[in-house]
Amino acid sequence: MEKIKNKKHITFIQPNLLYLKKKRKLRIEPTIYSKLKWLTPNEDFDCTLIDARIEDVDFNINTNLVVMSISTLTAKSAYYISKKFREKNIPVVFGGCHVMLCPEEAAENADVICIGESEITWPLLLEDFKNGTLKKEYKCDGTRYQLKEIKTDRSIYKKYKYVPLSSIEFSRGCKFNCEFCSYAPIYKQQITYRNPEDIIREMKENPNNNFVFVDENFGNNIEKTSELARLMIPLKIKWSAQMSVNALQNANFVKLLAKSGCKCLFIGFETTNIETLKQMNKMANLKKDSYDIAIQNCVNNDILIAAGLIVGSDNDTRETIEETYKFVSKHQIIFCNFVNLLPFPGTDFYKRLKKEGRLIFDKWWLEDIAPYHHALFITKHFNEKEMATLGYNYIKRYYTYKEIFRRFINSKYKLKSRILILLGNIFLKYFYVDLTA
Numbered sequence: 361m362e363k364i365k366n367k368k369h370i371t372f373i374q375p376n377l378l379y380l381k382k383k384r385k386l387r388i389e390p391t392i393y394s395k396l397k398w399l400t401p402n403e404d405f406d407c408t409l410i411d412a413r414i415e416d417v418d419f420n421i422n423t424n425l426v427v428m429s430i431s432t433l434t435a436k437s438a439y440y441i442s443k444k445f446r447e448k449n450i451p452v453v454f455g456g457c458h459v460m461l462c463p464e465e466a467a468e469n470a471d472v473i474c475i476g477e478s479e480i481t482w483p484l485l486l487e488d489f490k491n492g493t494l495k496k497e498y499k500c501d502g503t504r505y506q507l508k509e510i511k512t513d514r515s516i517y518k519k520y521k522y523v524p525l526s527s528i529e530f531s532r533g534c535k536f537n538c539e540f541c542s543y544a545p546i547y548k549q550q551i552t553y554r555n556p557e558d559i560i561r562e563m564k565e566n567p568n569n570n571f572v573f574v575d576e577n578f579g580n581n582i583e584k585t586s587e588l589a590r591l592m593i594p595l596k597i598k599w600s601a602q603m604s605v606n607a608l609q610n611a612n613f614v615k616l617l618a619k620s621g622c623k624c625l626f627i628g629f630e631t632t633n634i635e636t637l638k639q640m641n642k643m644a645n646l647k648k649d650s651y652d653i654a655i656q657n658c659v660n661n662d663i664l665i666a667a668g669l670i671v672g673s674d675n676d677t678r679e680t681i682e683e684t685y686k687f688v689s690k691h692q693i694i695f696c697n698f699v700n701l702l703p704f705p706g707t708d709f710y711k712r713l714k715k716e717g718r719l720i721f722d723k724w725w726l727e728d729i730a731p732y733h734h735a736l737f738i739t740k741h742f743n744e745k746e747m748a749t750l751g752y753n754y755i756k757r758y759y760t761y762k763e764i765f766r767r768f769i770n771s772k773y774k775l776k777s778r779i780l781i782l783l784g785n786i787f788l789k790y791f792y793v794d795l796t797a
């Protein structure tokens with residue numbers, strides 16, 4: 361293998377989800393790597409990206425360092441890729457949320473781990489890498505990175521044709537503390553924000569007109585979101601984001617979002633079962649009638665809704681899930697992702713199940729299983745076989761032609777949006793296996 365001289369070469373790899381073996385060309389940009397690229401001085405390093413969701417990883421590439429940001433659902437794939445490169449004496453670095461949740465496990469599978477926000481750890485690692493003094497671990501001291509200085513370098517994406525949606529970050533963290541959420545133990549309800557003017561500058565520099573905010577909760581602070589929304593109005597862009605139900609109660613706020621280009625919101629409704637919501641500590645969803653109000657505000661402003669729905673909690677029965685199904689079906693929600701409740705490591709939910717001796721696998725993310733199609737813990741009202749297909753069966757039911765056309769006929773959205781919903785639903789019907797991703 362020809363040795364690389366002068367500049368050192370870094371290969372970023374976006375690992376595939378552990379249970380999705382199939383490659384698909386249609387992917388959204390993996391945001392983290394444009395940030396790392398921006399933080400990496402061009403005079404010292406060359407960087408390339410391999411997106412293992414799109415193509416196979418070539419383990420014979422000429423590189424000095426492999427870097428992967430890993431989540432719980434990509435950890436197993438990342439460990440496999442890491443093993444292959446380490447066998448060739450190419451050091452591997454892991455960062456990302458799974459490293460924060462399971463640092464010891466990640467350290468066993470890489471040469472270096474970065475714990476915490478990359479804007480703090482990455483420059484320290486680069487300096488050591490340049491000097492040949494890489495350490496085993498780079499860790500934030502607990503001080504949150506102030507997002508004011510954040511930028512991205514999208515040239516890292518040029519090899520691939522991603523979905524024409526540019527990912528962008530306004531805030532980091534969520535003010536809620538849902539029992540099952542893997543962001544909760546990471547950010548501990550602390551939120552940092554970028555300067556709205558910086559977002560506008562980044563949007564203006566990007567030739568793309570469609571953006572997706574990757575924030576855990578774009579509605580953490582209505583005043584700050586409104587300030588940004590007002591600045592986005594003259595840009596005439598389109599954007600989507602993830603937002604909690606409570607943020608969508610104010611009709612004027614939702615109207616402002618629509619005026620600034622909001623086209624679709626992902627809302628974590630999870631369930632209509634109040635006992636389950638309480639057990640989940642899903643405080644954002646507890647107010648009576650808040651679902652109806654949020655949906656009505658979105659429909660009035662022609663904002664499409666993608667609903668996150670979770671099944672398999674202790675208080676869920678066939679009847680309660682059926683109620684949730686009827687609720688979302690009645691409101692003609694474009695995208696309903698019914699998924700089995702997953703015990704992510706580090707969460708209060710995982711800890712509770714472990715204490716109660718109800719985990720079927722201690723580390724399910726390292727098993728050769730499709731987690732959304734497999735029972736991972738002992739539930740109160742469903743046996744293992746029922747649990748394995750619980751969420752998946754509701755997805756299949758939601759995307760039958762009968763249901764799709766019924767929703768199209770009854771929809772209260774404007775005709776253009778209804779056609780979009782119809783086409784989107786037909787598309788989702790044929791890709792519903794991927795919906796569980």
Ligand code: SF4
Nearest residue numbers: 534536537538541576
């Ligand atoms: S509202 Fe959403 S992002 Fe926030 S803690 Fe709950 S599940 Fe996580």
